[in-house]
Amino acid sequence: MLKEKALKGVRWTSLSAVISVGIQTLQLMVVTRFLSPRDFGLMALASVVIGFSQLFIDLGVSNAIIHRQDISHPQLSSLFWFNVIMGSTVFALVVLAAPAICRFYDQPALRPVLYLVSFSFILQSFEQQFYALLKKELHFDAIAKRDIFAKVVGMFVAIVCAMRGWGVYALVWAQLSYALVSVLLLTSAGLKHHRPGLHFRWSDIKPFLHFGLYQTGEGICNYFNSQIDVLVVGRILGVTELGIYNVAKTIAFRPFQMINPVVTQVSFPVMAKAQNDLPRLKAIYLKGLNYLCSVNFPVYVFLIAFADPLVRVLFGAKWGPAAPILEILSLYTMTRSIFNPIGSLMLARGMVRKTFWWNVAMLCLVPVAVFVGARFSLWAVGLALTLLQILLILPAWRWLIYPGCQATLGEYLGALLRPLLVALVAGLALYACSLANLPHPLAKLALGGVAMIGLAGLVNRWLNRPFYGEVSLMVRDAAGKLKIRFN
Known part of the structure; x- marks a missing residue:
């Protein structure tokens, strides 16, 4: 059920x-x-x-x-x-x-x-x-x-x-x-x-505040970590530069905002109901991580390869300076998406104190990266954030994931490796498509989109069978329901 x-x-x-x-x-x-x-x-x-x-x-x-x-x-x-x-x-x-x-x-x-x-x-x-x-x-x-x-x-x-x-x-x-x-x-x-x-009655609220205050503290740190780039760019580089940066960031975060809630919003209450069954909890977490990355990684490779035609089609030539910013922020958001399911796991286990202190540590690191990048350019801000996210992958496993569900390092990296290989193979083909001399940027996007979907499907069938099988099952189920409805 x-x-x-x-x-x-x-x-x-x-x-x-x-x-x-x-x-x-x-x-x-x-x-x-x-x-x-x-x-x-x-x-x-x-x-x-x-x-x-x-x-x-x-x-x-x-x-x-x-x-x-x-x-x-x-x-x-x-x-x-x-x-x-x-x-x-x-x-x-x-x-x-x-x-x-x-x-x-x-x-x-x-x-x-x-x-x-x-x-x-x-x-x-x-x-x-x-x-x-x-x-x-x-x-x-x-x-x-x-x-x-x-x-x-x-x-x-x-x-x-x-x-x-x-x-x-x-x-x-x-x-x-x-x-x-x-x-x-x-x-x-x-x-x-x-x-x-x-x-x-105040006594009704107090038991919930012990959980909630730690989570609020974690949310404050996490929010500043995700928005400090906007604050610093607006202060150091100006409001006009911030407008360009924010449009690129908005597009870079669109897949993140579309794909990640599908897993995190559903997995949190599901994990909460299985919080005392660690083997089951680990299986839910690793499957969710693998599925999330299997969708996110190819999408972000597409954004990196086709940032320039995408910006020109969506917003017009005057927003052209946002294209290189979109490229580096897409790489940053792709890396950041790996961390997103951790929050659901920690909340399900009630381990809000751990995530609070983790985000306090991030609050000491992220602003430094942003300030260093902002001294050079908008693109350097994205690069600094990306490098920091990559360096945090292993510490996040040791401090949060392993205590949360007992997933070993091999199991954790295995859930990431298959989607990464799929994205890299698809990325080579997408790069070739991006070099095609087509008359209109929309034609490039269409060619790249078809290539991404086709290649990602084929490579997932070969390297990432559990995800491919689950998606195929969902598609067949949806098609069956539509057939019944129209008949």
């Missing part, structure tokens, strides 16, 4: 991720025609502030709800109102801090952007618990439907506002529209499973 629910969750999460990335990419393609790099730079700075502040809305109690298997109705009610209180508090703090943030970056235009976007904290505080409960019970269909519809609404708002010449506010109103639609849909679905009562 658990496996069936997990596979259903994978299907719904995959559908949501693919459609969401398609929507966001279409939105970006359109609005880049009307907005300047400076507009994207301002929104990038606002997004860093907003993203950091979001970590404090529930102080990690949502993941504590998923981890704990016995929670009473009064506890859930107290935790719901705790989320609402925290969301309102964070909103007030960001509004108060906005003038100081604008002075630091010498960007007065950033203040009204922060004022408006911070309203999303109040909205999101009402959906936090419902999202956690639906995720815990593997109701990924409700989550996926909500996410897709909310993103469609946000996209239309962004495009209409951009065409009307609203500049950075096209992105602001798109984000607020997404937050409003999301909370309405998620709350409607969540109320079918739990209705919070008018009950609040």
